[in-house]
């Protein structure tokens with residue numbers, strides 16, 4: 257299994273779960289030092305792959321060789337409203353979260369019964385004041401459906417999380433992050449905000465279940481219910 261974006265958050269949790277189940281694991285991100293550390297921790301093979309760099313994607317996927325499973329939780333998205341976010345930041349976000357995975361799947365040598373997990377986010381269907389993010393997540397979900405059709409029998413699914421308490425939110429001041437998580441816990445029908453492990457467990461189930469393909473799998477505590 258190759259996980260691109262395995263140094264923190266959902267990708268790291270998926271790597272820990274896969275390693276615990278004895279998977280032959282390759283961990284990747286754009287940061288050599290962090291990838292080496294995770295690989296050492298989990299007994300995995302390290303690879304540097306920068307999803308915003310076509311040459312890096314091509315070289316990394318070639319080095320990875322034939323894959324049963326490919327998961328791509330890696331992305332670096334800049335949040336901002338339609339009016340406030342610069343075009344450069346919107347395009348860079350699309351490059352890392354859509355065009356990076358697009359090129360990675362294209363470069364991957366998948367085993368015929370292999371499976372791919374892409375990652376979107378429920379801003380695709382529940383706008384949160386970040387138009388570029390809604391567009392990117394929608395594009396990823398469309399890509400997942402199309403690839404399930406075009407790459408069959410390789411299975412392709414998109415994991416669509418709602419709010420997940422990962423290191424991604426460390427960009428917010430601590431008090432604001434805590435308040436956001438507490439509010440979500442009170443508001444969500446599940447009365448729970450997902451951990452990375454919650455998402456990793458579902459991802460592993462989707463990757464390994466032979467009857468799941470072409471789906472967008474919601475895991476959001478019921479957020480889409482309004």
Ligand SMILES: NC(=O)c1ccc[n+]([C@@H]2O[C@H](COP(=O)([O-])OP(=O)(O)OC[C@H]3O[C@@H](n4cnc5c(N)ncnc54)[C@H](OP(=O)(O)O)[C@@H]3O)[C@@H](O)[C@H]2O)c1
Nearest residue numbers: 261263264265266285286287306307330331377420422424
């Ligand atoms: N957390 C949430 O609330 C939430 C909600 C909805 C959807 N999602 C989506 O779920 C996915 C995982 O989220 P997360 O919260 O686990 O993210 P995260 O904590 O920000 O982790 C992102 C991972 O991607 C890697 N990465 C970033 N840019 C990269 C690049 N250009 N090339 C290769 N790797 C790159 C990072 O590693 P390095 O820095 O070491 O490169 C890191 O391992 C993302 O697509 C995110 O948009 C998350």
